[in-house]
Amino acid sequence: MNEQDTPTPGTEVAPTTGHGDAVRLDEGHVVGYGGIPDRFVNPGLPTHVPRMADLDQSAADRAEKQVATLFGISILATLLFVVLYYAIDLNETVFIPGIGTTSASNAALGVTLAFSLLGIGFGAVHWAKTLMPDVEVVEERHPLRSSDADREEVVRVLAVDGGSSQITRRPLIKYTLGGALGLFAVPLVVQVAGSLGEMPQKSLSLTWWNGGPSGPGQVPEFKPLRLMKDPENLPIKASDVTIGSVFHVMPEGLLPDPETNEGGAENLLEEKAKAAVLLMRLDPEQIQSQKEIDWGYQGIVAYSKICTHVGCPVGLYEQQTHHLLCPCHQSTFDVTQDCKVIFGPAHRPLPQLKITVDDEGYLVSAQPFREAVGPSFWERG
Ligand code: FES
Structure with missing residues (x-):
C-alpha cells in the first residue's frame, strides 16, 4: 500500500491476506487479518502479491504435501541415523571424491544428520512461505511495552485464533x-549415550591383575601373575623386598620387553594406569589389620597406586610413619591400617592386592583387586 493509496477511515479496502478477510480502516487504524489492529496505515511496503496457495486450494494442498514430505524426510533420516550408528563398524572406511578416505561411520552419520536437520528447516521455511498467513506487519518501536488492550488482544488471538497458522486445519x-x-x-541422545562407555566403576573394577587385558568386553580368567618391577620388567622375589623399601610394580605380561620394546599390553597406557601397584615391606608387628596380614606375605603388602580421590598416582612413602602421600591434594593413607585415609579429601582406602609367592619364591598375585581402583566419585550420594 503506497502513501497515495492511503484509505480514509471508515472505508473497506481489498483483501491482502489471501484468506478472504477484508482489511477495514477503523478510526485511522488498519484492522488486519483476524481483527489484529495495525496502527501503521502507510507502512511503505511494496504492492502485495498474493501467493498461489492463497488463491488456489489445490496449490495450497500441494504445498501442504510438500511440507509434509520434507518433515517426512527428516523423520526417515533420523531413524536411519540410529540404525547406521549401530550398523557401521567404527573402523570401516570409505573413499569420498574430493575428501579422500574417511570414516564410513562419520560420513553416514553426518549425511543422515544433515538430512534430519535440513528436512525440518526446509519444511518450516516452505510452510511459512506458502501456507502461513501472508500478512505484512510493521512493529512499532515505541513504546516497547504493548498497551494492555494489545496484550489482551494477543492473548485472545493466541487462544482463539491459534489456528491461523493452519496447524489445526x-x-x-x-x-x-x-x-x-x-x-x-x-541422534544426540543416542550418540551421547553410546559414546559414554561403561560406568567408570565397572571399567576400574577390572585390571590386568584379573589375568590379562581388561578393555571393554574383556573379562579375563584369573591366573596368578608375577609382580614385575617397573620399568625394568623383572620379577621380584620376596627376599628382594627389605623393610622400608618400596617398589613400583606392574603385572606380568603388561609391560613390553625393555630391550626389544616388543610384547606387552595393546592399550599400554590405559592398562598401566589401572594396574599400577606399590609394594612395601613392613615389620609384621606394626601391621594393625588381620586382613592386611592375610593378604600380604611376611609383612610384604601391595596396594593400588591410584589415589581414590581423583586418581593421581600416590607417589610418596614415608618409611618412618608408614604413610603414603598423594601429591595432588595431600591425601594421606596409613599403610599399617589397610591404607585407610588419615588426611585429605580421599574417601576410601587404597585397594589392597592379595599376594603370595610361587614355587620359585617370586611374588605373585593371589587374586585380582576386589574393588574398583582409583577415584570413587560415582559412589557419592
Ligand atoms: S588425587 Fe590424590 S588427593 Fe586428590
Whole structure:
C-alpha cells in the first residue's frame, strides 16, 4: 500500500491476506487479518502479491504435501541415523571424491544428520512461505511495552485464533512436524549415550591383575601373575623386598620387553594406569589389620597406586610413619591400617592386592583387586 493509496477511515479496502478477510480502516487504524489492529496505515511496503496457495486450494494442498514430505524426510533420516550408528563398524572406511578416505561411520552419520536437520528447516521455511498467513506487519518501536488492550488482544488471538497458522486445519503437517521435532533429539541422545562407555566403576573394577587385558568386553580368567618391577620388567622375589623399601610394580605380561620394546599390553597406557601397584615391606608387628596380614606375605603388602580421590598416582612413602602421600591434594593413607585415609579429601582406602609367592619364591598375585581402583566419585550420594 503506497502513501497515495492511503484509505480514509471508515472505508473497506481489498483483501491482502489471501484468506478472504477484508482489511477495514477503523478510526485511522488498519484492522488486519483476524481483527489484529495495525496502527501503521502507510507502512511503505511494496504492492502485495498474493501467493498461489492463497488463491488456489489445490496449490495450497500441494504445498501442504510438500511440507509434509520434507518433515517426512527428516523423520526417515533420523531413524536411519540410529540404525547406521549401530550398523557401521567404527573402523570401516570409505573413499569420498574430493575428501579422500574417511570414516564410513562419520560420513553416514553426518549425511543422515544433515538430512534430519535440513528436512525440518526446509519444511518450516516452505510452510511459512506458502501456507502461513501472508500478512505484512510493521512493529512499532515505541513504546516497547504493548498497551494492555494489545496484550489482551494477543492473548485472545493466541487462544482463539491459534489456528491461523493452519496447524489445526492441516493435521498432516501437525503430525509430521511433531514427529520430526520429537525425533530430532534422538541422534544426540543416542550418540551421547553410546559414546559414554561403561560406568567408570565397572571399567576400574577390572585390571590386568584379573589375568590379562581388561578393555571393554574383556573379562579375563584369573591366573596368578608375577609382580614385575617397573620399568625394568623383572620379577621380584620376596627376599628382594627389605623393610622400608618400596617398589613400583606392574603385572606380568603388561609391560613390553625393555630391550626389544616388543610384547606387552595393546592399550599400554590405559592398562598401566589401572594396574599400577606399590609394594612395601613392613615389620609384621606394626601391621594393625588381620586382613592386611592375610593378604600380604611376611609383612610384604601391595596396594593400588591410584589415589581414590581423583586418581593421581600416590607417589610418596614415608618409611618412618608408614604413610603414603598423594601429591595432588595431600591425601594421606596409613599403610599399617589397610591404607585407610588419615588426611585429605580421599574417601576410601587404597585397594589392597592379595599376594603370595610361587614355587620359585617370586611374588605373585593371589587374586585380582576386589574393588574398583582409583577415584570413587560415582559412589557419592
Ligand atoms: S588425587 Fe590424590 S588427593 Fe586428590
